[in-house]
Amino acid sequence: MVEKVVSVLGKEEAERKFETLLHKLSHPPSFTTVRVNTHLASVQHVKSLLFDELQKQFNGLSFPILQHPDLQDVLLIPVIGPRNNIKQQPCEVIVGAQCGNAVLRGAHVYVPGIVSASKFMKGGDVVSVYSDIKGKCKKGAKEFDGTKIFLGNGISELSRKEIFSRLPELKGVGVRMTDPVYLSPSFDNVLPSYLFLQNLPSAVVSHVLDPQPGEKILDLCAAPGGKTTHIAALMHDQGEVIALDKISNKVEKIKQNALLLGLNSIRAFCFDGTKALKLDMVKDTDGEPPFLPESFDRILLDAPCSGLGQRPNMACTWTLKEVTSYQPLQRKLFTVAAALLKPGGVLVYSTCTVTLAENEEQVAWALETFPQLQLQRQDPQVGGEGMLGAGLSSEQLKRLQRFDPCVVPSQDSDTGFLRDARIEDTMWLANKDCIGFFIAKFVKCKST
Numbered sequence: 001m002v003e004k005v006v007s008v009l010g011k012e013e014a015e016r017k018f019e020t021l022l023h024k025l026s027h028p029p030s031f032t033t034v035r036v037n038t039h040l041a042s043v044q045h046v047k048s049l050l051f052d053e054l055q056k057q058f059n060g061l062s063f064p065i066l067q068h069p070d071l072q073d074v075l076l077i078p079v080i081g082p083r084n085n086i087k088q089q090p091c092e093v094i095v096g097a098q099c100g101n102a103v104l105r106g107a108h109v110y111v112p113g114i115v116s117a118s119k120f121m122k123g124g125d126v127v128s129v130y131s132d133i134k135g136k137c138k139k140g141a142k143e144f145d146g147t148k149i150f151l152g153n154g155i156s157e158l159s160r161k162e163i164f165s166r167l168p169e170l171k172g173v174g175v176r177m178t179d180p181v182y183l184s185p186s187f188d189n190v191l192p193s194y195l196f197l198q199n200l201p202s203a204v205v206s207h208v209l210d211p212q213p214g215e216k217i218l219d220l221c222a223a224p225g226g227k228t229t230h231i232a233a234l235m236h237d238q239g240e241v242i243a244l245d246k247i248s249n250k251v252e253k254i255k256q257n258a259l260l261l262g263l264n265s266i267r268a269f270c271f272d273g274t275k276a277l278k279l280d281m282v283k284d285t286d287g288e289p290p291f292l293p294e295s296f297d298r299i300l301l302d303a304p305c306s307g308l309g310q311r312p313n314m315a316c317t318w319t320l321k322e323v324t325s326y327q328p329l330q331r332k333l334f335t336v337a338a339a340l341l342k343p344g345g346v347l348v349y350s351t352c353t354v355t356l357a358e359n360e361e362q363v364a365w366a367l368e369t370f371p372q373l374q375l376q377r378q379d380p381q382v383g384g385e386g387m388l389g390a391g392l393s394s395e396q397l398k399r400l401q402r403f404d405p406c407v408v409p410s411q412d413s414d415t416g417f418l419r420d421a422r423i424e425d426t427m428w429l430a431n432k433d434c435i436g437f438f439i440a441k442f443v444k445c446k447s448t
Contacts, residue, residue, distance in 0.1 A: 024406055024408070025310070025312065026313065026314045027082075027312055028182055028311055028312045029199070029311055029405070029435060030078065030433040030434075031066075031079060031200070031430045032076070032077045032105065032185060032187075033074060033076055034196065034198065035073055035074055035075075035195070035196045035198045035203050036194065036195060037193065037194050037195065037229075037261045038233055039233045039236070040193060040261070043072060046075075047065055047067065047075060049194065050075065050190075051065055053190050054077070057185055065077055069423075069427060071382070073233075074200065080182065080183035082181050083182070086179050089128040089153060090118070091120075091126070091128070092116075092128050093109065093117050093118070093154075094115045094131075094132050095113045095130070095151075096113050096115055096135070097133050098113070099113025100130075100132075101131075101312050101314065103129065103151045103177060104180075104314075105182075105312065106180075106184035106185050106187065107177075108173045108175065109154065109173065109175035109177065110174060111170040111171060111172060111173070112170075113174070114163055114174050115138075116137050116140065116142070116143070118142065118143065119143070119160065121159060123157060125155070127154060128150065130144075130150055131149045131314060132148055133148070133315040134147050134315065135317075140164045142160075151180060151181055152177055152180035152181045153177075153180075154176050154177040154180075157173050157174055157176060192260055193262065196226055196230070196261070199437070200434040201352075201382075201383065201403045201434055201437030204401070204437075205300065205350050208348055208378045208379070209298055210379075212235065213235050213239055216295065217231055217239065217241050217242070217298045217299070218242045218244070218276075218295075219241065219243045219244065219299075219302070220273040220302075220336070220337055221303060222243035222302075223245040223253060224254065227302055228254055228257075228266055229261050232258070232265045232266050237262075240265055242267055242268075242296075243268040244268075244269055244271045244272075244289060245268070245273075246270065246271060246272040246273070247270070248270045251270045254266070255268050269289050273333050274332045274333055275289075275290060276290050277290055277336045277340060278292050278293075291340055293340060294345075295342070297346075298341075298345055298346045298348075299340060299346075299347045300350070301350070303326070303333055303334075303349065304326060304329060305352060305353040306323045306353045306355060308354050308436060309351075309352045309403070310435055311405065311434075326353075330362055331362070334362070338370045338373060338444070342444065343372075344445075345443070345444050346443055346444075347441075347443075349362065350437065350440070351437070352436065352437050353436065353438070354402075354404065354436040358438075359386070359387070360386050360389065360390035361390045363392060363440045364390045366442070367396075372444055372446050373442040373443070374442060374445055375399045375440065375442060377399050378439065378441050382403075383401035383404075383431070383439065384401070384402050384432075385402065386398075399441070400439065400440050401440075402438050403435065403436055405432065405433055407432055408429065
């Protein structure tokens with residue numbers, strides 16, 4: 001399995017690279033990244049409000065809030081950890097791997113994520129929370145001796161009986177984390193109209209797209225709407241942003257986020273992006289999908305992918321079949337995007353994965369398949385250059401952005417390291433020790 005996956009990651013990579021990747025993916029990034037909704041408030045005003053909120057959360061502990069020099073609407077808060085001196089408690093709560101990943105990034109434990117709890121657990125008990133990374137714990141079990149990762153301690157909001165009664169189904173906080181292994185702010189209901197929790201490379205994407213007021217822009221695979229709302233904010237909510245996703249509840253989430261952030265230029269549709277090109281030229285569809293060719297000034301294709309760059313991810317559950325299944329779908333979507341783009345328009349392709357097949361190989365394929373597209377330099381250039389192995393020239397690789405957390409050595413961190421570090425070194429760490437991600441930018445030079 002390792003050898004096969006490594007071959008997908010890149011022809012010149014080896015097992016060491018794969019093992020380093022798995023280790024980095026099991027830990028959260030060094031900074032929590034939030035994007036300020038500049039449509040409603042200034043960055044400095046929100047930064048001040050956030051400072052007060054963090055003071056309340058951490059009982060006066062001072063957390064520095066840094067503004068990214070190249071992404072003026074992005075704020076960075078350092079993640080402290082891993083903290084190794086936390087005393088584990090006899091009362092245990094086991095959560096699923098997905099819930100465990102969220103806890104490592106500052107979330108509390110919500111009831112749906114709880115798989116098991118100790119027999120006599122009551123509301124108000126101090127409990128140790130563990131992640132069942134292999135998915136072996138049975139729902140409602142009273143103890144679990146399988147593979148589990150310690151996430152920290154918290155206070156149980158409910159008894160075991162209440163959690164597993166199932167009548168009515170509970171959805172609120174089950175354990176309020178008070179002493180996590182990674183100390184990171186919780187953004188549950190924190191300045192929800194002013195802040196959007198977003199990974200650093202995801203915020204870079206919309207700046208690279210560079211939307212302008214009055215343009216018509218398509219976000220082809222838009223859920224949950226982080227990039228969609230960022231695009232609208234960068235346009236000063238002037239113009240039209242069309243957001244597509246084929247899952248209805250995800251489309252509702254896009255609409256909710258747009259409403260919460262006060263953005264009116266967004267129109268979200270439940271529609272399969274692979275079918276977004278209207279082949280019948282007889283009449284327009286009055287602004288709804290499918291669309292006529294060359295309808296959009298800019299298009300973002302944040303493509304469905306294997307997600308191998310997401311952090312933290314303590315459970316390696318990918319199969320070779322899953323990892324290699326995305327390339328055909330990405331090409332279908334790219335083909336539609338290329339046809340929908342106006343001459344002179346910009347197409348940005350991005351993924352949250354690290355495989356060569358889904359990134360550089362797709363760029364090489366696109367340049368060969370669509371001679372009307374040219375690869376462009378990106379601004380801002382925050383990530384590293386592309387990976388060798390797909391036949392792209394050194395100049396072409398420099399026009400890509402690849403975010404690879406493996407380039408950063410593992411280290412424990414506390415607020416003291418920021419006091420001693422130069423701002424250049426701090427920003428280097430923030431730019432590198434994030435999720436794995438990839439961005440390519442194209443311009444359409446002539447009509448198809």
